[in-house]
Amino acid sequence: MSTKEIPYKIYLEESEMPEAWYNVRADMVNKPAPLLDPATLQPITEDALAQVFCRELAKQELDDTTAYIPIPQPVRDFYRMYRPAPLVRAYCLEKELGTPAHIYYKFEGNNTSGSHKLNSAIAQAYYAKEQGLKGVTTETGAGQWGTALSMASAYLGLDCQVYMVKVSYEQKPFRREVMRTYGATVTPSPSMTTEVGRRINGEFPGTNGSLGCAISEAVEAAANQEGYRYVLGSVLNQVLLHQSIIGLETKAALDKYDITPDIIIGCAGGGSNLGGLISPFVGQKLRGEADMRIIAVEPASCPSLTRGKYVYDFCDTGKVCPLQKMYTLGSGFMPSSSHAGGLRYHGMSSVVSQLYHDGLIEATSVEQTGVFAAAVQFAKVEGILPAPESSHAIRVAIDEALKCKQTGEAKNIVFGLTGTGYFDMYAYQRFNDGQMGDYIPTDEEIAASLAKIPKV
Amino acid sequence: MSTKEIPYKIYLEESEMPEAWYNVRADMVNKPAPLLDPATLQPITEDALAQVFCRELAKQELDDTTAYIPIPQPVRDFYRMYRPAPLVRAYCLEKELGTPAHIYYKFEGNNTSGSHKLNSAIAQAYYAKEQGLKGVTTETGAGQWGTALSMASAYLGLDCQVYMVKVSYEQKPFRREVMRTYGATVTPSPSMTTEVGRRINGEFPGTNGSLGCAISEAVEAAANQEGYRYVLGSVLNQVLLHQSIIGLETKAALDKYDITPDIIIGCAGGGSNLGGLISPFVGQKLRGEADMRIIAVEPASCPSLTRGKYVYDFCDTGKVCPLQKMYTLGSGFMPSSSHAGGLRYHGMSSVVSQLYHDGLIEATSVEQTGVFAAAVQFAKVEGILPAPESSHAIRVAIDEALKCKQTGEAKNIVFGLTGTGYFDMYAYQRFNDGQMGDYIPTDEEIAASLAKIPKV
Numbered sequence: 001m002s003t004k005e006i007p008y009k010i011y012l013e014e015s016e017m018p019e020a021w022y023n024v025r026a027d028m029v030n031k032p033a034p035l036l037d038p039a040t041l042q043p044i045t046e047d048a049l050a051q052v053f054c055r056e057l058a059k060q061e062l063d064d065t066t067a068y069i070p071i072p073q074p075v076r077d078f079y080r081m082y083r084p085a086p087l088v089r090a091y092c093l094e095k096e097l098g099t100p101a102h103i104y105y106k107f108e109g110n111n112t113s114g115s116h117k118l119n120s121a122i123a124q125a126y127y128a129k130e131q132g133l134k135g136v137t138t139e140t141g142a143g144q145w146g147t148a149l150s151m152a153s154a155y156l157g158l159d160c161q162v163y164m165v166k167v168s169y170e171q172k173p174f175r176r177e178v179m180r181t182y183g184a185t186v187t188p189s190p191s192m193t194t195e196v197g198r199r200i201n202g203e204f205p206g207t208n209g210s211l212g213c214a215i216s217e218a219v220e221a222a223a224n225q226e227g228y229r230y231v232l233g234s235v236l237n238q239v240l241l242h243q244s245i246i247g248l249e250t251k252a253a254l255d256k257y258d259i260t261p262d263i264i265i266g267c268a269g270g271g272s273n274l275g276g277l278i279s280p281f282v283g284q285k286l287r288g289e290a291d292m293r294i295i296a297v298e299p300a301s302c303p304s305l306t307r308g309k310y311v312y313d314f315c316d317t318g319k320v321c322p323l324q325k326m327y328t329l330g331s332g333f334m335p336s337s338s339h340a341g342g343l344r345y346h347g348m349s350s351v352v353s354q355l356y357h358d359g360l361i362e363a364t365s366v367e368q369t370g371v372f373a374a375a376v377q378f379a380k381v382e383g384i385l386p387a388p389e390s391s392h393a394i395r396v397a398i399d400e401a402l403k404c405k406q407t408g409e410a411k412n413i414v415f416g417l418t419g420t421g422y423f424d425m426y427a428y429q430r431f432n433d434g435q436m437g438d439y440i441p442t443d444e445e446i447a448a449s450l451a452k453i454p455k456v
Numbered sequence: 457m458s459t460k461e462i463p464y465k466i467y468l469e470e471s472e473m474p475e476a477w478y479n480v481r482a483d484m485v486n487k488p489a490p491l492l493d494p495a496t497l498q499p500i501t502e503d504a505l506a507q508v509f510c511r512e513l514a515k516q517e518l519d520d521t522t523a524y525i526p527i528p529q530p531v532r533d534f535y536r537m538y539r540p541a542p543l544v545r546a547y548c549l550e551k552e553l554g555t556p557a558h559i560y561y562k563f564e565g566n567n568t569s570g571s572h573k574l575n576s577a578i579a580q581a582y583y584a585k586e587q588g589l590k591g592v593t594t595e596t597g598a599g600q601w602g603t604a605l606s607m608a609s610a611y612l613g614l615d616c617q618v619y620m621v622k623v624s625y626e627q628k629p630f631r632r633e634v635m636r637t638y639g640a641t642v643t644p645s646p647s648m649t650t651e652v653g654r655r656i657n658g659e660f661p662g663t664n665g666s667l668g669c670a671i672s673e674a675v676e677a678a679a680n681q682e683g684y685r686y687v688l689g690s691v692l693n694q695v696l697l698h699q700s701i702i703g704l705e706t707k708a709a710l711d712k713y714d715i716t717p718d719i720i721i722g723c724a725g726g727g728s729n730l731g732g733l734i735s736p737f738v739g740q741k742l743r744g745e746a747d748m749r750i751i752a753v754e755p756a757s758c759p760s761l762t763r764g765k766y767v768y769d770f771c772d773t774g775k776v777c778p779l780q781k782m783y784t785l786g787s788g789f790m791p792s793s794s795h796a797g798g799l800r801y802h803g804m805s806s807v808v809s810q811l812y813h814d815g816l817i818e819a820t821s822v823e824q825t826g827v828f829a830a831a832v833q834f835a836k837v838e839g840i841l842p843a844p845e846s847s848h849a850i851r852v853a854i855d856e857a858l859k860c861k862q863t864g865e866a867k868n869i870v871f872g873l874t875g876t877g878y879f880d881m882y883a884y885q886r887f888n889d890g891q892m893g894d895y896i897p898t899d900e901e902i903a904a905s906l907a908k909i910p911k912v
Contacts, residue, residue, distance in 0.1 A: 112840055
């Protein structure tokens, strides 16, 4: 334990910021299974991937041997605009809970995208620009990723086209407006502007949309425009690589004060935040240098790790993307319209899936009313109104801290506070008015969805 | 000029944070004129003021001789949750403008209230709690102040009742919801719950409300409840005192890198941000230790400094508050429903008014379409979507930096970025859609309003 007095916020100096991303796959004994080409069902080649993604990103996607990949200088310059993100000691929350535990959170919300998504958005936009592309297409659920990509594209002078899950488009008009302010075009998905959108609208009239649908539309839109590529904000290996900046900074801040984490907690939708936060710590575990509990928290309404199957599945509803081996509820799974839009994805990053499969991390699921109760408790004492997604991690961090209160243990609990809830006030209103419910899919619903996963 | 390399963001260490507020009135040769009791038109006593405000705040309001007033430890602890605020070197904006000027901004938006208002909210709530009060009442225009007070009250366990200018209440339902999340009661003003509200609704049917009305209602509500006091987020001497933390931190950050400011720019509504930012620098000017230009920026739609009169006037529409000598457009002035709600106030802090009257600071007014153009330009390169209020300062900072481009001067320009625009997306939408106009009151309109100011 540290003997130095720990400040409320640990900021790294700019000179202490990481200069390379960490690729946890290099240290994994069991590598994530390869992506499969949807046409051949064979492992996809870099050339085939480069038809969908930028060339450099296709390379990063397939590289499971290089441990450290240098962050290009222009990306590091952009990072300095909003990073390093503080590692905050939650002194007030500890006092409120009366726990002997020491609680820390890595706060990624202090930028206009409101989340960690900007870390990968600027990297992906940079490689697109370097390749001489005109623009990028993408999907967004809760809106953080779309906002992040809009910001990165505006900064670099790239065109940005966002397919936004219809329910979010309607519930979050102001999110859409932030993207428009940064010059992006925003289309509610499923739309009638793509073939796959028209097909899904035909099959599910009046659908609220899903991330899986929006991905299919964005991929099609990129394929149909000269000088465009598709980019994705989560799930992919490349995204987890970029997001490792979260974990690297967290580890550097902890090391600066000789703090050894006992438990690390992150919310898990597609896995971008969780994977980024835990990478360097998982690396320590894999190399036998340290040990700690790592907990992935997912919503009870969309429990891919805790109730899904570890198999090959499609990443998108339209089945145009490569197949991935992952914990999945089936690409046709339509999660309830919960308020944590960023966690409503049927699958999980293949890196996180493999780590979970190998017992290197745990997983748990929580219900949204409990999540919002934790969010409000946290907001009142820590002064930050958290995003619903991030609040899944808060819920479990509080629960673990309360266990420490029972046992008297002064554990070091670290969680990822991925973002702010300023565009989620409709959800908070539902909660404040006592109108929020919980939705947990039945075993039958999940079994029916799992049954539709193709045999590969 | 500094020889050290200047980082993108200058953060003070917690140990370097100010331990006392600076009271610029102590150094002013011409003190601000005293507040007058509305009943007697004589200078108000501390006892009379303490009927409206907390005792300690009444004392601070009248103290024009103590230069440094210690910040209570619990307030300093709260400050450490979201402060120090960074002083940011706007490298990207400089590059975008191609200016030799060095541009710095003090960013106060990294907290859930989204602005500097929290600096005074926690101080005022603390003194209310210390006095054993049950709760506080207040008004809010744009909503930042109401949010800040809700947060501070939740932290200390005080009841918080907010009268929110009706047009903001309707345009910003999510702001209201943040306050409710922090446990506050929010009432649109003018309401039918107070006598003054009913009177104003009767006189101006269908009125959108104004800060002046909402103040009157909040004062009445406090007077009618045992254990309640009224608190105000701007204009008052006590508020500028608390907000001096902005200027003190800014000066400490500049000093750390041997940077001498040539121009300091702040937006000015009631004067809380401007007064706080400039206080230590005005102190230097008053003591003959340094000189620099200081520019107050107000909206052309509500130009109290540039087109108002320097006379005694009421602070509120209902005429229940003490009278103050200030630059004013008349307490009956109804500004157009511009999108910078935080600047729609008919008067100006008496400290700022006196400094302007004595030629220690300049003032200028800008139109809102130009302000939003500056906001979007800034957002795209600096990554922060600014509040409309703050963007008034950005407009003038950009204009001054462009003048430097003409003259080739590498001036140090410092401006206050008071907050973020995440709850102002309706305004951005109007701007993005080309539907935003400018409104400048005619000479006749202003003359008519000025004519109604009482002779004291």
